[in-house]
Amino acid sequence: MNLPTLDTADMALRVAVRQGAREWLLWQTPDGKAEEFAQDLVSAFAEIEGKPACHVHAASAAEFIEAVGRPGDDVLVVSGVSALNDEAWAIIDRMRSRLHRQQCVVLVADEASVARLAAYAPNLASFIGGSIWRWHDDTQSLTTDDKQRRLEGLRAWSGFTDDEVMALARSGELPGDPEYAEWLVLLDRGGYLTVKGDE
Amino acid sequence: MSSRRQRFRAFIAAFNGAGAPANALAAEWYVEPLDPVAERVARHLELQPASAHLITGHVGTGKSTQLLVIGHDKLSRVPDVKYLLMDLSAHQDLNHLKPGSLMALTGLLIGEQFEEAGRDAEESERAKELIAAFRSWAHGYIDPYSGVPYYDGPPEDWVPGVVRPPPQDLDEDLRIYRDTLIQLCQLVYGPDTSVVLLVDSLDRMSSTGGFETLLTQDVEALLSAGLGVVLIGPLRATYGVERTVTDRLELYRQPAIALTEERGREFLREIVKRRDEPTELLSPEALKLVIEYSGGVLRDLLKLAQKAGEEAYVAGFDQIGANHVEVAADAFGRGLMVGLDADAVAKLRAVVAGQRFVVVSENDLALLLTRRILEYQDASGLPHHAVHPTLQNLLIPPESTGESADA
Numbered sequence: 086m087n088l089p090t091l092d093t094a095d096m097a098l099r100v101a102v103r104q105g106a107r108e109w110l111l112w113q114t115p116d117g118k119a120e121e122f123a124q125d126l127v128s129a130f131a132e133i134e135g136k137p138a139c140h141v142h143a144a145s146a147a148e149f150i151e152a153v154g155r156p157g158d159d160v161l162v163v164s165g166v167s168a169l170n171d172e173a174w175a176i177i178d179r180m181r182s183r184l185h186r187q188q189c190v191v192l193v194a195d196e197a198s199v200a201r202l203a204a205y206a207p208n209l210a211s212f213i214g215g216s217i218w219r220w221h222d223d224t225q226s227l228t229t230d231d232k233q234r235r236l237e238g239l240r241a242w243s244g245f246t247d248d249e250v251m252a253l254a255r256s257g258e259l260p261g262d263p264e265y266a267e268w269l270v271l272l273d274r275g276g277y278l279t280v281k282g283d284e
Numbered sequence: 285m286s287s288r289r290q291r292f293r294a295f296i297a298a299f300n301g302a303g304a305p306a307n308a309l310a311a312e313w314y315v316e317p318l319d320p321v322a323e324r325v326a327r328h329l330e331l332q333p334a335s336a337h338l339i340t341g342h343v344g345t346g347k348s349t350q351l352l353v354i355g356h357d358k359l360s361r362v363p364d365v366k367y368l369l370m371d372l373s374a375h376q377d378l379n380h381l382k383p384g385s386l387m388a389l390t391g392l393l394i395g396e397q398f399e400e401a402g403r404d405a406e407e408s409e410r411a412k413e414l415i416a417a418f419r420s421w422a423h424g425y426i427d428p429y430s431g432v433p434y435y436d437g438p439p440e441d442w443v444p445g446v447v448r449p450p451p452q453d454l455d456e457d458l459r460i461y462r463d464t465l466i467q468l469c470q471l472v473y474g475p476d477t478s479v480v481l482l483v484d485s486l487d488r489m490s491s492t493g494g495f496e497t498l499l500t501q502d503v504e505a506l507l508s509a510g511l512g513v514v515l516i517g518p519l520r521a522t523y524g525v526e527r528t529v530t531d532r533l534e535l536y537r538q539p540a541i542a543l544t545e546e547r548g549r550e551f552l553r554e555i556v557k558r559r560d561e562p563t564e565l566l567s568p569e570a571l572k573l574v575i576e577y578s579g580g581v582l583r584d585l586l587k588l589a590q591k592a593g594e595e596a597y598v599a600g601f602d603q604i605g606a607n608h609v610e611v612a613a614d615a616f617g618r619g620l621m622v623g624l625d626a627d628a629v630a631k632l633r634a635v636v637a638g639q640r641f642v643v644v645s646e647n648d649l650a651l652l653l654t655r656r657i658l659e660y661q662d663a664s665g666l667p668h669h670a671v672h673p674t675l676q677n678l679l680i681p682p683e684s685t686g687e688s689a690d691a
Contacts, residue, residue, distance in 0.1 A: 088622070089615045102594050106297045111619075179488040182374045200623035207654045208488065211343045212302040214587030215616030215674075216594075239600075262289055264600055 088113060090221030093122065094270050097129035100138070100191055103216070104160050108189040109209065111202070111217040116167075116195045122220060123164035123193040130160065133266045138191075144168035146176040153184045161186060164193045171205045178206035232271050239268045247272060291563050292597040298559040299590035301583040305349040309356065314349065315554045318547055321536045322350045326358030328534060329512050333365055333478030336503055337514045340487065340522050341538030342655055344583025347516045350538060351482050354514060365478045368393050373485035376447050381494040384421065384446035386502035387461040390481055390511070391418030391468060398472045407471060414468040421461060422447050462505045469511070480512035487516050495521055499533070519653060523643050539661040541580030549575055552585055559586075565593060569606040577613040579658045579673045588612050588674075617674030620656055632656060632671050633679050641669035 091099065096112055103110060114122040123140055130138045139157060142165035143149040152163060169177070177184075184190075192213075194202070199217070203210050240246065243264070245253075250268050253259045259269075298313075308314050316323075325337050341347050355367040370393055372378065376385050395415035400408050446457070469479050489495050495518055506513050515533070522535065541548045552575045560566050566574070570592060578585035589604075591612035596604040624632075628651060635641045641657055643649050651657040656675060659667050671679065 088618050098598065099594065102292070102597055103296060105293060106300050107302050108296075108300065109302060176379065179373055179378045179485075181488075182371050182485060203619075203623040203654065204650070208343050210619070211583055211587075211655065213619065214301065214584065215591045215612055215619050216587075217615070217619040217622070 088217055088219040091218040092220065092222050093125045093129050094267070096126055096191075096218060096220070097133050098266065099216075099218075100126070100130055100160055100189060101133050104134075104189045106189070107187050109212045109216065110189065110191045111199060111213050112191060112193050113196055113199045113217065113219040114193055115220065116197075119164045119167055119193045119195060123162050126191065126193065127162055130162075138162050140164070146173040146180075149173075149177055150180050150183050153186050153190055155186065157186055158188060160189045160191065162191045162193060166192055166194045166202075167198045169198065169201065171201055174201050174205035174209075178208050181208055181212075236268070236271055239264055239271075288602060289597075291565065292593055295560065295563040295565050295593045296590050298562070299586045299593065301344065301586035301590070305346075305352045308349065309352065313555070313558050314353070315551060315558065316353075317346070317350075317541070318551055320350065320353070321347075321538055322353040322358055325350075325514055325534075325536060326354050326362075329354075329359065329365065329480055329514075330362055333480060333512045334507055334510050335512050336499075336507055336533040337512075337536065338517045338521070338533040339514065339536045339538055340517050340519045342519065342540060342581060342659065343653075344581050344655070345538045345540060346582045347487065347538045348484050351484055351514065351516055355480075355482050359480060364476055365480060366473050367480045367482055368397075369482045369484070371484045373488060378485070378489050378494070381489070381498060382446055383497055383501040384458055384461060386483070386498060387458060387465065387505055388418055388422035388446050390506065391415070391461065391465055392422055393481075394465070394468050394472055394479070395419075398468075411468065411471045414464055414471070417464050418461075418468075421457070458501055458505045462509045465506075465509045465511070469509070478510070478512065480514065481506060482514045484516045487518050489518050503533075520649055523649055537659075537661060537667075539580075539667070540658045541582070542660045542662075543576065543580050548580060552578065552580065552582075555582065555585065556589060560589075565596070566604050567606070570604045570609045573606050573609040573613070577609065577616070577673045579670070580660065581655065581658060581672075584616070584655070584672075584674075588616055591615060613674045614678075617672070617676075617678045620654075620672055620675055621678055624656070628656070629679065632675060635669065636671050636676055636679055 091112070100110060112122070112126070120142070127138045127140045136159075138160040140162045141148075141152040143152050143163050144165040146169065149163065149166065149169070153161065192202075236247070243250075247268075250259070250265060251272065251274055254265075254269055254274065259265050321339055325339070328335060328337065339347050339350060352369065355369050359365050359367040368390070370389065372386065372389070375389050392415070395411075395418060398411050398415065400411075403411070469477075473479060486495060486498070503513050503515075522537070541552060543549055543552075553571065556566065556571055556574065560571075566589065574585060574589045574592065577588055588609065592604050592608040595608040595611045596602075599608070601608070628647065631648070631651065635657065641648070643652060648657075652659060652669075656672055657669050658672055659669055662668055
């Protein structure tokens with residue numbers, strides 16, 4: 086059974102939408118790649134939001150609880166959880182009252198870890214709900230026609246042209262909606278991503 | 285920030301299923317359920333304060349909220365009853381729960397309520413001694429009576445406290461804790477006030493051995509001290525041979541809300557409407573579908589609505605439509621499918637096909653504990669079961685749809 090897929094940029098957009106409250110997201114990445122993808126996610130989030138996310142490596146229940154229990158205003162990306170065994174997830178589930186962080190937490194884990202979490206941390210799984218995705222490089226798999234269709238949709242939605250959006254991005258006046266970030270990525274102009282401050 | 289983004293952010297925050305129950309009460313999002321457990325427990329406690337009650341149910345059915353309501357809304361209005369709310373997991377590793385842990389923590393909690401103002405010196409001194417005793421039992425102390433026949437120096441034997449494994453015989457100690465607790469309650473609350481302890485988080489215990497010990501020792505001691513106890517306990521304690529542990533308490537099940545009755549749907553509609561009121565993002569069709577797909581589990585209702593909101597926002601829409609709920613439900617169901625083996629899938633398909641679900645094995649219990657199977661109560665109080673609605677479409681065998689199994 087395949088999970089819905091998101092590439093790194095889209096995952097960062099989802100995190101951006103959900104930040105600001107105590108939310109749990111889970112991103113399943115290829116085996117052995119969680120650290121790399123977690124760092125990529127942190128970078129992508131910083132490009133969109135203009136502020137950093139915090140990245141921690143938690144390879145034991147104690148490290149996990151300590152990291153997520155620490156108060157903080159930044160989105161927290163947690164890797165290293167592939168090392169957690171069944172008992173560790175059960176401990177985390179029991180101790181979830183200590184997971185105090187009032188901000189979005191993104192777990193980056195391989196397939197086996199995701200299955201262990203589902204089996205041994207049912208309460209945490211309930212917090213995650215349907216916010217679980219599998220990494221896939223969707224932008225590479227988009228055909229040229231797919232990209233054009235999406236760009237047409239974005240133009241119709243906003244009323245801007247591609248040139249106007251790029252000009253806004255270069256002048257730092259780009260609105261904060263994640264659609265604009267996606268627009269620039271589709272135009273291969275992801276490097277323009279600096280966002281006007283919140284109004 | 286654009287107003288569209290603000291609106292969706294506010295919606296997503298309002299439907300946060302991981303939020304503390306106290307926040308929902310404070311925001312006036314709480315809707316009293318049909319035949320609320322809180323009401324039944326509170327009425328029983330009013331008549332018999334020194335009684336023990338156990339609330340069980342699925343993850344996300346609102347048990348912790350009901351516990352809070354028992355104290356905050358019900359017992360708070362009873363003049364001669366004082367309630368204490370404790371999340372045991374916040375103070376005690378549930379994997380190392382030992383006899384006396386709950387007693388010691390209860391003593392500490394009551395000690396926090398002692399106010400020195402207006403007391404005479406002797407009373408204050410006595411209260412402090414009793415509180416210090418509970419602190420020692422909880423966190424450890426040096427035992428001067430270590431059995432050395434000729435005491436000729438400073439005490440050397442450190443005795444670990446009871447919130448970690450202690451070496452001595454705790455049955456005897458529980459009697460001492462009980463007598464100390466009686467004295468402390470009298471000093472703090474007076475002789476005419478009954479005390480009720482509301483304990484959350486025991487539903488997280490993965491085995492019932494520790495839970496049974498807690499019932500047979502700490503809860504018994506609390507009852508004999510004249511305190512009432514309400515526990516949120518493990519669902520597994522109500523199944524099979526483990527059911528014997530619950531014979532000592534009044535048992536209340538917090539089931540999923542049955543969607544076969546209009547009043548159940550109306551209750552869930554009200555919950556969603558209160559949270560959506562400031563933003564009004566959910567279309568009527570989306571609201572109907574969110575309720576259907578929730579299966580009557582409150583946290584799943586919130587998570588599905590939240591996820592549908594996210595899908596609508598990312599797709600560029602200004603309102604949440606039925607299609608966004610369908611996408612959210614599909615993702616939710618795929619999340620529930622993670623980790624299921626072929627036997628579990630076969631069991632779920634059989635239940636979807638109409639086979640009655642009965643817990644006969646640990647694997648069956650796991651399906652219940654992880655919400656793949658939901659439990660309801662019919663009008664006569666008997667349980668019946670169904671597969672989580674978000675799973676049902678995903679369980680259709682590939683050959684019957686003509687599609688690949690890896691859809």
